Amino acid sequence: MTDLSTNYMGLQLRTPLVASASPLSHELAGIRQLEDAGASAIVLYSLFEEQIRQDVRESEFYLHAGSESCAESLTYFPTPVDFRVGPQGYLNHILRAKDAVNVPIIASLNGSSFGGWTGMAKRIEQAGADAIECNIYFVPSDMNASSADIEKSYTDIFRAVKHSVDIPVAVKLSPFFTNMAGMAKRLDEFGADALVLFNRFYQPDIDLEHLEIRPNVLLSTAQDLRLPLTWIGILYGRIKANLAATGGIQSGQDALKLLMAGANVTMMCSSLLRHGAGHIRQVEQEMTEWMDQHEYGSVRQLQGSMSQLRCPNPSAFERAQYMHAVSRMPARIV
């Protein structure tokens, strides 16, 4: 029987198919469905730094808006003793998720600045999360900020989180660094247990009818796996941190490619949102069938087999092959 098991940040997983942070984990029922469908670990939906801050400010503002103004209505809301602003709901969710399923639960902290929110990591650990995925996401719109400053903020945030907990901490990054490999190396040196490559870049859209900027998250397609495939292939074997591939995994073949590039796990989101949690089962089946047909005994056997270090043509990951590919492009693509 094909052995699909893998190790991710010290967590022994039945398969490399992990559900990445998505609305599917908002409800316990969704989390149970993911486990039932075969997810070997579940990254919970993200707790956003802004959410923590905004929750606190909002509750402070709206609960007091208009108060102590009119003699008849000195306040407008009751003030329950047990009032949990900010992340409490998220922490409870971790607790309940741990009770509900057997697979590891990875909490996701999403932020962009160094501050009190990183203290949340400890509370996440106490709530029972098996690991933390630290999704550092920054849109550097400040023209006066240097690249070094921006990159330092990533490592500062990571170190603050890592320092406060004993459970493994993964870092989810965007690919937009001048030296992606160098960034990976630094995070690796600071003790990142894994790098999750990559998060979806937020690109707003314009609503022409209403002349407004609309938030718009595009679901990934199979083409999107090329970017993580490239960087996982390059990084595999060069850093200690584990590698998780995310973005564009639609089929068993997609997952296999990323594992061969060097991923310890492959994370799925868009395809599950499109097809439902049950899609994991199909991907797993496709993987098994392919591995059976091609006589692979285990995932460990193929992991990294096509990385830059181990593949037949290492230069294919670099500029030489880019030139080659471009020069072979037809003049007109129909």
Next chain:
Amino acid sequence: MSRNSKIMDANEAVANVAYRVNEVVAIYPITPSSAMGEWADQWAAEKLPNIWGTVPHAIEMQSEGGAAGVVHGALQTGSLATTFTASQGLMLMLPNMHKIAGELTATAFHVSARTLATHALSIFGDHSDVMSCRTTGWAMLCSNSVQEAMDMALIAHAASLESRIPFLHFFDGFRTSHELNKIEMLTPDDMRALINLDRVFEHRARGLSPDHPVLRGTAQNPDVFFQSREAGNPYYAACPKIVSDVMDKFAQRMGRRYGLFDYVGAPDAERVLVMMGSGAETVEQTLEQLNRQGEKLGLVKVRLYRPFSVEAFVRALPPTVRSLAVLDRTKEAGASGDPLYLDVVNALHEAGRSDGLRSAARIVSGRYGLSSKEFTPAMAKAVFDNLTSDAPKNHFTVGIIDDVSHSSLEYDPEFSIETASAVRAIFYGLGADGTVGANKNSIKIIGENTSNFAQGYFVYDSKKSGAVTISHLRFGPEPIRAPYLISRANFVGCHQWIFLERLDMLGSLTEQGTFLLNSPYGPEEVWKHLPARVQAQLISKKAKLFVIDAYGMARETGLGSRINTIMQACFFAISNVLPPEEAIAAIKEAIRQSYGKKGEDIVSQNLKAVDESLSHLFEVTVPNAAAGEAAQLTAFSSEAPQFERDVLGTIYAGRGDDLPVSAFPCDGTFPTATAKWEKRNLALEIPVWDPKICIQCGKCAMVCPHSVIRIKVYDSRELSRAPATFKSTAARDKEWQGLNYTIQVAPEDCTGCGICVDVCPARNKSAARLKAINMEPQPPLCAAESENWRFFLQLPEVDRRKINLTSIRQQQLQEPLFEFSGACSGCGETPYLKLLSQLFGDRAIVANATGCSSIYGGNLPTSPWAKNAEGRGPAWSNSLFEDNAEFGLGFRLSVDKQAEMARELVLELSASIGDELAMAILCALQEDEAAIYEQRERVQALKSKLQVLDSAKARQLGSIADALVKKSIWIVGGDGWAYDIGYGGLDHVLASGRNVNVLVLDTEVYSNTGGQASKSTPRGAVAKFAAGGRPARKKDLGLMAMSYGNVYVASVAMGAKDEQTLKAFLEAEAYDGPSLIIAYSHCIAHGINMSTAMSGQKLAVDSGQWLLYRYHPERADAGQSPLLLDSRAPSKRVEEFLSQQARFKMLARSNPEVASRLWKQAQQDAVDRFRLYEGLAQQQTSDHKDKQPAQP
């Protein structure tokens, strides 16, 4: 035993006891007692047990009558039950109170005594409500202070169980119910020690049970009723002794001794006052000082007013008494004396048989403190002084200037008994700016963390937006018993620069006192910006002046516009209440405690603000001379009519106490169109119109809650006199070709809510951030825009006959006759009222249920209800909370009767009037503005003719001729009225078939009393009285009304579909039968961004949380379904709507599991509701063919 001391007000103190010693608590909101019910509900939600270890049931009822009924039922079945109320609420409990007493049932109701509405409603305190209960057979026990309120609450329950007489325990509304003071807490053990468990078992044993059935509540006939009624007499006879015994037991345990009547003062006093309530504290403090100066004065504090123990009262009087003044805090018009006075007279008369000495004393009666009118030591002294006269004034008043009946006593306002050791501070703030919250916090810091005593009392005005708050704080080493405002402050804090021009804040500052000013100007430049009057006061008082730019600092430290922490730190730094370092440490600790749960960010922001405050606080050297001449404060413009200027303007300036009786109308009738004189200048930013971008849709004017955005079209020749900055452009509407168009903002009346910007659909094509109307800072625009506003007002109004009312862009040209209300900035109710006033205001009579709309509509000094140039406008009145539909139906019947009688007389006098005119009048259908205009012309002609006819019938017709012009009757109120307390009446009025228009301003909560749940509150919302989230579905009032078949029903949300709102108003008014419009009204109690609240309304409709529909009975006649569903199928999830509002999100934070369940149910509610209405809208008209409109 050592007990905790805490800072709290009497509402909390009383609720602490009442909740703990009862099993069922029935509640209903009414000011100033709402907080007692809120505490009970909250504790029940938190599962706090009573003294027997069980969590009491707290249930909100539909009215106080309902609450009393529930209590009666619970008592009858053997439970211990209580309720809280005041004023009109107590009146609704009267029938049950008679029953409960007649059945000798032990209970105590707790009443924060409040004025009964007579010529006017008042939320403030006096004894007119409790005195109306004298005939109920209830014992009446009065508390005079916060500590006493807690103590007496327990004594009342204990004595009631012992005596079987129900107790009405009362204390002064606001003065005691809302005063913060340091009190010693009663413990559950204290309560258990006082409550006799055997009596509890006996009470339970008397409860109705099928296991030992009895019959109670019989009907009796003349043969036996009388005797039965007398059978309970022994219980009343025994009651005073029982109360006295319970008080003794209490004293043994607690050390605080009370009597039925407590005498204080000189043992050999000759002049004695008799009174009850907080004023007694003032008298006691005053006489102590006067006695130290050699006077021989005394006071009898009445504790147990009913049953009145003549024996105990007489025994309480010193034998030396020569003259007595009995002070009542109520007015019994037409009586031979006010109630306590009559009791005292009677007591001494009856006692005279055995005690000739005391009964020979001269007794005079006085009235004080109605509606929380201040009662000060100076007034107390005046009452004693009156008794020195050979012919003391009897039936006097004190505290007012009565220049009509000349009843008032003169007093010396300079007389003061304030001690030197106390710190007395007054703070002037703007509602919701954090001033009051900071002061409450300071009191807790001092009172609970040091051995010092502290007292806080807070005065609010009646505006919902831009209200002035005045905090009166006393701190000192001795207990503070001073239930009156500070008249001599050694510290005054002004937290808003704009008050310097408007209020006299320094009048009360003592010599060498400290004035702390929140100033946008620094220490070097502030002096030259101070009004000369303020400069002169600072110089003459040798005051110390400190300034801080609190708003600047709040912005810098991330606190936004909340300046509470900053001003509090400054106060502690310079007031010397505590050593500064100790004080600052205490503030910081309080911040950690207050904000700890709210996150580290908030804590660190506030801690930073404390430190920064101290480094930004500067003392200003006060020069020797003022920069200019001190000008008198003026409130209203000199253009205002005399009454408005002299009376209303004086009230507005905060000097209403100075107005004499003669200044006022005798029957509570006041002019309308008065809000326009206020010019409150509240807005930091105002909307600025960009005519180049504007598409002239009229939406900004339509949604403006304060009617400050106006539109006119006019001949360009009018512009010849226009100010330089006045904006004008060509009108785009085809029907106005050749005319000019202006949207003008009233800069001094705008509250800066920004709703207009939210709804503006036109964007600047070069910078999409900008719209056709944009917010810009008010101060640099104010002068020019004020001039533009004045010019705009004198442009001619468009002829109403030429306006197409079905088009918003044209309809919005109608002059609003509801303007500049004091409603919350961005109010969701007032746009509907403004629309009503535009469409029908010149012929409307409005019956307004008590609530927000009656407060911003009719709370003195001014009213937003206005008049047009012809002097016509809505006539407005408020009767009660519970009877508004009936009140409005009365309008309809009256107007119809007058019109019918007028038509009869026209017919009868047609020969004299002229047949042609008479027939034209009688046949006029008045279906549109033009036809109504013509009828008005005819009636004018009729009146002219009648003037020369010298007959009784002609005079009769002359007196009612105006009724021949169609009148529009509007019954307006909130959901608390329509869904709950007034529903029975509303239902009956709708069923009457009469032509009334009901407008329900549905905020889904009791907004005016601070956000208690109503039956309109949607599932999952957190509200007071639903602290755990409302579990039930919102009542479908519209569906219930539709079931009659002949009621026009519309559900509207202006922010979602303004055209539909307009259509609904037009159809409702035109329909010759009852109409009901249920209008979604966003509210500050929803916890929302008010500036985008109209978008929130759209989301409510898009998600199916709110439906838009119109049910028109006449549509069935045309073969259509009467129900027209104006909502499309929900395109968004309800969750999207819920997650925008703190009222729903609160539950997700406090109880995520329950929230998750209720949110799902809310989604299902929306789906079910839409399906139901969709089905109804598709029903075949044959369903309706058989239904005939009910005949009036």
